[in-house]
Amino acid sequence: MRTLTVGAAQLGPIQKAEGRQEVVARMIALLDDAAAKGCDLVVFPELALTTFFPRWYMTDPAEIDTWFESVMPNAATKPLFDRARELGVAISFGYAEKTPDGHHFNTSILTDKAGAIVGKYRKIHLPGHSEFDEKRAFQHLEKRYFEPGDLGFPVWHALGGLMGMCICNDRRWPETYRVMGLQGVEMVMLGFNTPSVNSQKSDEGIEDRLFHHKLSLQAGAYQNSTWVIAVAKAGDEDGHHLMGGTVIVDPNGKVVAETKTEGDELIVHPCDLDATRFGKETIFDFKRHRRIEHYGLITSQTGVEPPSV
Amino acid sequence: MRTLTVGAAQLGPIQKAEGRQEVVARMIALLDDAAAKGCDLVVFPELALTTFFPRWYMTDPAEIDTWFESVMPNAATKPLFDRARELGVAISFGYAEKTPDGHHFNTSILTDKAGAIVGKYRKIHLPGHSEFDEKRAFQHLEKRYFEPGDLGFPVWHALGGLMGMCICNDRRWPETYRVMGLQGVEMVMLGFNTPSVNSQKSDEGIEDRLFHHKLSLQAGAYQNSTWVIAVAKAGDEDGHHLMGGTVIVDPNGKVVAETKTEGDELIVHPCDLDATRFGKETIFDFKRHRRIEHYGLITSQTGVEPPSV
Numbered sequence: 001m002r003t004l005t006v007g008a009a010q011l012g013p014i015q016k017a018e019g020r021q022e023v024v025a026r027m028i029a030l031l032d033d034a035a036a037k038g039c040d041l042v043v044f045p046e047l048a049l050t051t052f053f054p055r056w057y058m059t060d061p062a063e064i065d066t067w068f069e070s071v072m073p074n075a076a077t078k079p080l081f082d083r084a085r086e087l088g089v090a091i092s093f094g095y096a097e098k099t100p101d102g103h104h105f106n107t108s109i110l111t112d113k114a115g116a117i118v119g120k121y122r123k124i125h126l127p128g129h130s131e132f133d134e135k136r137a138f139q140h141l142e143k144r145y146f147e148p149g150d151l152g153f154p155v156w157h158a159l160g161g162l163m164g165m166c167i168c169n170d171r172r173w174p175e176t177y178r179v180m181g182l183q184g185v186e187m188v189m190l191g192f193n194t195p196s197v198n199s200q201k202s203d204e205g206i207e208d209r210l211f212h213h214k215l216s217l218q219a220g221a222y223q224n225s226t227w228v229i230a231v232a233k234a235g236d237e238d239g240h241h242l243m244g245g246t247v248i249v250d251p252n253g254k255v256v257a258e259t260k261t262e263g264d265e266l267i268v269h270p271c272d273l274d275a276t277r278f279g280k281e282t283i284f285d286f287k288r289h290r291r292i293e294h295y296g297l298i299t300s301q302t303g304v305e306p307p308s309v
Numbered sequence: 310m311r312t313l314t315v316g317a318a319q320l321g322p323i324q325k326a327e328g329r330q331e332v333v334a335r336m337i338a339l340l341d342d343a344a345a346k347g348c349d350l351v352v353f354p355e356l357a358l359t360t361f362f363p364r365w366y367m368t369d370p371a372e373i374d375t376w377f378e379s380v381m382p383n384a385a386t387k388p389l390f391d392r393a394r395e396l397g398v399a400i401s402f403g404y405a406e407k408t409p410d411g412h413h414f415n416t417s418i419l420t421d422k423a424g425a426i427v428g429k430y431r432k433i434h435l436p437g438h439s440e441f442d443e444k445r446a447f448q449h450l451e452k453r454y455f456e457p458g459d460l461g462f463p464v465w466h467a468l469g470g471l472m473g474m475c476i477c478n479d480r481r482w483p484e485t486y487r488v489m490g491l492q493g494v495e496m497v498m499l500g501f502n503t504p505s506v507n508s509q510k511s512d513e514g515i516e517d518r519l520f521h522h523k524l525s526l527q528a529g530a531y532q533n534s535t536w537v538i539a540v541a542k543a544g545d546e547d548g549h550h551l552m553g554g555t556v557i558v559d560p561n562g563k564v565v566a567e568t569k570t571e572g573d574e575l576i577v578h579p580c581d582l583d584a585t586r587f588g589k590e591t592i593f594d595f596k597r598h599r600r601i602e603h604y605g606l607i608t609s610q611t612g613v614e615p616p617s618v
Contacts, residue, residue, distance in 0.1 A: 124600050127592065152603045155616055162615060172592065174483030174532060175604045182606040184615040200591050208561070212531060215562055219528030222521060223483055252517070253524055280613070282509050283436065283481065287612025291433050294461045295484045297491040299608045303596025304589070306471060306493040307464055 002160055002273040004187070006229055007034035007042040010246040012263035013235035014051045020076035023049050027093070028083050030266050035087040037268045041159060042084075044093035045191035045233040046108065046123075046168045049076065052193040052233065053096075054141045055240055057132050064145060068098035072109065072117070085115030090159055094167060094191045096145070097122070106146045108165050108191060112158060119156040121165035122149030125173050136199040138240060142169075155183035161273040164226075168192035171230065172216045174223070175298070181224030182286065186251075186273045188226055193233045196241040210245045214255065222253030225279025227271045234262035251276040311469055311582040313496070315538055316343035316351040319555040321572035322544035323360045329385035332358055336402070337392050339575050344396040346577045350468060351393075353402035354500035354542040355417065355432075355477050358385065361502040361542065362405075363450045364549055366441050373454060377407035381418065381426070394424030399468055403476055403500045405454070406431070415455045417474050417500060421467060428465040430474035431458030434482050445508040447549060451478075464492035470582040473535075477501035480539065481525045483532070484607070490533030491595065495560075495582045497535055502542045505550040519554045523564065531562030534588025536580045543571035560585040 009030040014023055034042045053067045073081040084091045090113050097107035106123035128140030155164045164180035171190055198204035221228040234244035246259040248269045257267040318339040323332055343351045362376045382390040393400045399422050406416035419428035435457055437449030464473045473489035480499055507513035530537040543553035555568040557578045566576040
C-alpha cells in the first residue's frame with residue numbers, strides 16, 4: 001500500500017467583485033480542515049483565485065491582465081503557501097498565468113509538502129471561442145484570453161507516486177489521459193469551472209452535463225488505471241451557474257467520493273497508489289496490447305477527413 | 310433526419326458441439342424478426358458462428374482450423390446471406406477468418422442491403438495470452454489463435470452514413486473510436502464474447518464487467534459523437550458463462566436500448582445519423598480543438614515509460 005490521503009476542496013462561487021484575499025482565506029479554511037483530516041494533498045479548482053472571467057467579453061488588455069498572476073506565489077497567495085508548508089500538506093490549484101514575456105495561459109501547479117512548486121501544467125484543450133458570439137446564450141472566451149498550453153502533459157515523481165494534471169475541458173479528451181498513462185501516471189488532478197447549461201443547446205442542463213463529466217473522468221481512470229481527482233468551482237457567479245460534481249475516481253473507474261453541495265466543501269479519500277497496478281499489469285498492459293501502427297491518424301491529422309469513397 | 314433502423318441481435322450460448330447450421334438458423338430467425346420490425350441493418354456478435362473457442366487450449370493446427378472460415382459466404386452461411394438479400398436488410402457479424410495464404414484473424418464484415426460484403430475489419434486489440442496459463446481460472450487464448458488485424462480501423466460510406474467496426478476488447482481502447490472518429494464515423498458496430506468473471510481476479514464479477522463495458526462504449530460514443538451498436542454472445546457455453554449487455558448507445562453517450570436476457574434476443578432502435586452532428590460541430594469539433602503536437606507519445610511509444618526524474 002502506498003496511501004496518499006487526498007482532499008478535493010471544492011470552492012463555491014466567486015463573484016466578479018470579490019478579491020483574491022477573500023478567496024485565499026476560504027482556501028486556507030479548507031486546507032486547515034483537510035490537514036485535520038490527515039490529508040497529504042489538497043486539490044483546488046481551475047482558476048481558483050477569481051470568478052470564471054472568460055464569461056466576460058473584454059477588449060482592454062489592461063483590464064484583461066487584472067485577472068492574471070505574474071508571479072506565483074505572490075502577495076495574495078503567499079498566506080496559502082505559508083499555511084500549506086506549516087501544515088506539511090501539498091497543494092494543487094489553478095490560476096490565470098501571465099509569463100514575463102507576455103504569454104497568457106490557464107495554468108495549474110502542484111507543490112510538495114514543503115510548499116515548493118514541483119509541477120506546472122498549462123491547459124491544452126481550450127474550449128469556447130475568441131470573438132463575441134451573439135448566437136450563444138452566454139460567452140465562453142477561453143480561446144480569446146489564453147494560448148494553448150506549451151508544456152505537454154507531463155507526469156512528475158512526487159508525493160511517492162507518479163502525478164499528472166489537466167484542466168477542465170482537457171478531461172473530455174481521451175488523449176489527455178493516454179499521454180499521461182503512457183508515462184505511468186497514478187493520479188491525475190484537475191479543476192474545472194463548468195456552466196450548468198450548454199451555451200449552444202439550452203435543453204442540455206445540469207443532469208446531462210454531470211453525466212458527461214463523470215463519464216469522461218471514469219473512462220479516463222479505468223482505461224489508464226489511474227486515480228482521478230476532479231474539483232469544481234460551483235454555484236452562482238453573478239447570475240451564471242456552475243455545476244458541482246467534485247469527485248474522486250478510483251483506478252477501476254468507480255466514483256468513491258463526491259460533494260453534495262455547490263459551496264465550499266471538502267471530500268477526503270485515502271488513495272492507494274498501488275491499486276493502479278492490477279489494471280496496468282493486465283487488461284491495460286500497454287506494452288502487450290497497444291498497436292500503435294494503427295493509431296497514426298491520432299497524431300497525423302487534427303480534424304475529420306471522411307474516406308474519399 | 311437520416312434514420313437507420315438498427316437491430317442488435319444478441320445470440321445466446323453456442324455449445325462446443327453445436328454446428329454452424331444450427332446457429333445460422335437462429336440468426337435467420339432473428340433476422341426475420343428484425344425485418345418485420347423495419348430494420349435496415351442487423352448486427353450480430355463476434356465469432357457468431359461458433360462457441361467462443363479461444364477458451365480451449367489446442368495444439369493441433371488441423372483442429373484449430375476447424376473453427377475458421379476460408380471463404381465467406383460459404384455453405385453454412387449462404388442461407389443467411391440469401392435471406393438478408395431477400396429481405397433487403399444489411400447485416401454485420403463476426404467469424405474466425407483463415408486467409409488463402411494461411412493467416413488467421415478475428416474478423417467482422419458488413420454487407421449492403423443486396424447482401425454484398427462492403428466492409429471487412431480484423432480485430433486489432435487481441436486480449437489474453439498465447440500459451441497455456443495455469444494461473445488463470447480459465448484460458449483466453451486469442452493471442453494464440455489470431456494475428457492482430459492488418460486493415461486498420463476503416464470507415465465506409467454505406468447505408469447512407471459513415472460506418473465503422475471494431476470487435477470486443479477493441480471497445481476498451483479509446484484509440485479505436487478516435488481513429489474512426491477522425492474519419493467522421495457515425496455508427497460503430499461491434500460484437501463481443503466477454504466472460505462474466507475476470508480470469509485473473511475472481512472477485513471481479515458480472516456487475517463490474519458490465520460497468521466497464523458500458524463505460525467504454527458510452528465514452529467512445531460521446532467523445533466522438535457517434536452511435537455505437539454493441540452485441541453480445543451471452544450465457545453459459547459448456548460451463549463458461551458469458552455476460553449479456555447488448556446495448557445501443559446514442560451520440561450523446563446514453564444507452565437507448567438494452568437486452569434483458571442472456572439468450573437470443575433482438576433490440577431495435579431508429580438511429581438518426583444526423584444526431585451525430587451537434588457534438589461533431591461543437592464541443593468535439595476536432596479541427597478547432599485537438600492539439601496533435603502534444604499527443605506524440607500515443608503513436609511513438611507502445612508501453613509505459615515513466616519520467617526519468
